[in-house]
Amino acid sequence: MAAVSTAVPLPVTTGFEPRPRRGGRVVGTARVVIFVLFAAYYLMPVVAAFEFTVRGTTGYNLSSWAYILSQPDLTATLGLSLKIAVGTIAISLLMMVPTVVWVHLRAPRLRRVIEAVSVLPLVIPAVVLVVGVLSAFQGLPNVIKGTPVILSLEYVILAMPYTYRVLDSGVGAIDLKTLVEAARGLGASWLEVLLRVIVPNLRSSILFSAFLTLALVLGEFTMASLMLFNTFPVWIVQVGQSQAQGAVAVSIFSLVFAWFLLFAFSLLGARRRGSRRRRSA
Amino acid sequence: MVAPAGTPAVRGRAARRPAPDRGTGPRSRGLSRTRFLGRWAGLAPFALYAALFLGVPTVSVVIGSFQDNSGHPTLSNVSAAAHGIYLRAFLESIRLSAAAAVIGAVLGLVLALAMASSPRGRLLRHVVTSASGVFANVGGVPLAFMFIATLGNLGMVTRALAAMGLDIYNAGFSLFSFTGLVVVYVYFEIPLMVLMILPAVDGLKIQWGEAAANLGASRWRYWRHVGGPLLLPAFLGALLLLFTNAFAAYATAYALTTGTIPIVPIQIGSLLSGNVLVDQQNLGKALGLGMILVVAVVMALYAWLQRRTSRWLR
Known part of the structure; x- marks a missing residue:
């Protein structure tokens, strides 16, 4: 990019020769x-x-670190957040992958509609959604509204704009139609097509959307705190009210943890991509 | 965002457009019938889920904001939400989000452009995008505490500046004020901007720059007449998303100010936690409705811009 590539030489001198780009060093x-x-x-x-x-x-x-690591709530709240995250990711993927594939394959004209629905959670802020959830689901059985299950169910909604977008661009990047027709032509059932053809091809998109969901759940404070569930971010704020140094320590911990997860996820994706390239070569 | 390395040129719609194989092949008759029936059936799980967990709560907010405590229709909630302290909260929220969005968008664009034009792009890009992925998703709470350690009364930067003779807290700065919130919000707006604007910056083909140069355009004229106009819709679109992102943020402001700064999400939060009079239980819904309206206007603009952007960047 630093130099203009003149791959197509002009046959005649027109007087409009490409100027050498000046100031490369300054830039x-x-x-x-x-x-x-x-x-x-x-x-x-x-x-x-x-x-x-x-x-x-x-x-x-290192006393504030020792204090934090000795708190039993650290593992309890982090464990709860991780459990909610696993539930959210499972529901998200089970619902979104078939939906996105379906839209691309069967209902391309509805793509705009689905896309519009998927960004609705950006229009309705979490703090507003939680108001609605608290008043609309008062009558639901306690198993759903009184346990963190409701958080998983609602986090699927909060993650939807990102999940949809990532999966949509992933599906757009593969030749879905040909893959599906080839697999169907060879006698694969729809389930086999989904699990053995589409999912492996979408692996990096699926991993990335899972990571985004995980990061969202591990950091989500608004709904969890207003619905009085003691998740990891809620606990950090509680610690912060009495022990500022401890809260900062947990904050660093959660940042490093997110970084580690992203690294692990991108490593998984990269290894897969590498092996595919080797096989096709 | 996660384009696999193996598919450089063939992307998205353009790849599929020249394949209208309607009515060819032995299976097409069966396929088209399933297509008709299945078009909606296949989307049913998604539609039901969204209706139940997004639609129902939203409708309950909208209806509730026009009801009093016993369910009778009233406009008093909406009226209260549009006057006095709540009106000021809306204005303050909009001011804060606009400031954070504009600063974040400009700085994010600078970073994205610098990255896209870098000769050693690959590694750098990997570092910046993955760092952006983390920083954009850190979540407000850890971020708030890290900034308390940096620019709070006893923060490292505050103390370092004071040691150099510049006491920012005496000069009127406070992390727990409007300015402080902008500084923290910008921290998570920039990475978001980088992630959103990068596809558009990448969409500027080198060949266009070369073509412009071949026709005798200077760098300035290229950006004035080609690059700038192409990036503008994407930039404005991303700016609007940054605005809604800041507008909806609750955690950062809560963790930093423990609910003392008068912005709308904080007001809704304290109404929900019961820090106010009991006879106002639907006022929170009216405030929520107000937030939805503000964001909806912004998102409508965004959708319009998206259509303009996608016309170019496919």
């Missing part, structure tokens, strides 16, 4: 400065947060 320096500034802006809070957690009255120590 390059500006780019480095931009990256350094952004890196500083993004790393500063991380560094500052860590410094804050180890700051003692006289010197530095």
